[in-house]
Amino acid sequence: MEIKSERVTVPVNGANMPAFLARPSSGGPYPGVVVWMEIFGVNSHIRDVTERVAREGYVAVAPTFFHRTAPDLDEGYDDKGRNAGIAQMQKLHADQMIADARAAVAYLRGRPDTTDKIGVMGFCIGGHMTYLTAAETDVAAAASFYGGGIAAPQGPGGQPAPIHRTNKIRGKVLAVFGGKDAMIPASQVDAIRAALREHSVDGEVVVYDAADHGFFCDQRATYHEASAKDAWERVKKLFAAELR
Numbered sequence: 001m002e003i004k005s006e007r008v009t010v011p012v013n014g015a016n017m018p019a020f021l022a023r024p025s026s027g028g029p030y031p032g033v034v035v036w037m038e039i040f041g042v043n044s045h046i047r048d049v050t051e052r053v054a055r056e057g058y059v060a061v062a063p064t065f066f067h068r069t070a071p072d073l074d075e076g077y078d079d080k081g082r083n084a085g086i087a088q089m090q091k092l093h094a095d096q097m098i099a100d101a102r103a104a105v106a107y108l109r110g111r112p113d114t115t116d117k118i119g120v121m122g123f124c125i126g127g128h129m130t131y132l133t134a135a136e137t138d139v140a141a142a143a144s145f146y147g148g149g150i151a152a153p154q155g156p157g158g159q160p161a162p163i164h165r166t167n168k169i170r171g172k173v174l175a176v177f178g179g180k181d182a183m184i185p186a187s188q189v190d191a192i193r194a195a196l197r198e199h200s201v202d203g204e205v206v207v208y209d210a211a212d213h214g215f216f217c218d219q220r221a222t223y224h225e226a227s228a229k230d231a232w233e234r235v236k237k238l239f240a241a242e243l244r
Helices: 046-053 079-089 094-109 127-135 161-166 186-198 225-243
Strands: 002-011 015-024 030-036 059-063 114-123 142-145 172-178 203-208
Touching: 002 046, 002 079, 002 094, 015 046, 015 079, 015 094, 015 203, 030 046, 030 094, 030 127, 030 225, 046 059, 046 114, 059 094, 094 114, 094 127, 094 186, 114 225, 127 142, 127 161, 127 172, 142 225, 172 225, 186 203, 203 225
Parallel strands: 030 059, 030 114, 114 142, 142 172, 172 203
Antiparallel strands: 002 015, 015 059
């Protein structure tokens, strides 16, 4: 499918959140999908994912939820990028993240080329943001990739971690993790699976035993092609079933 991409801004409580938008070049309206970035910002990988989503027939937007402190962050997968991203991540506050999530959903829904069905996906801290978005908005589908801190003792800014909001989720959830990921303990993955079951959320937790953190990103040393391909197929099936 032919697509177009552009830079846009998403209004959030009187401020502007920069974002990268990709959409089919003709036809529509189409369902919308929010793509949440990693700590490295809306970099080339996140823009590529956003365009991949658009080619499947969605209006996809990747907002910069570091917009309050580093709106232009665009880093690579090296020590410099990691240090810059961690510094920004430590400044996050769950209440502000929720405001950004609600603003992104409202932005997509308010476009003339979208339907009212919205999905969300994200990676690492963006996977955390995806679970939070599923709990605090009415998205119909959420795909969280190696979401760190979902089941941590507390969330950003000392607020409740996303797992404690599981009872509010109404859409379908796909949460994928790498079995070799030392950043996310297996106990936290088990806790997420148990929370979804406890609150009767339509959800699936998938662990790729051979994969590490960041396995979906082909710019990382931890890229694992087989796991990435399977996860992408699962995302496509999820969105096709829940957003069409």
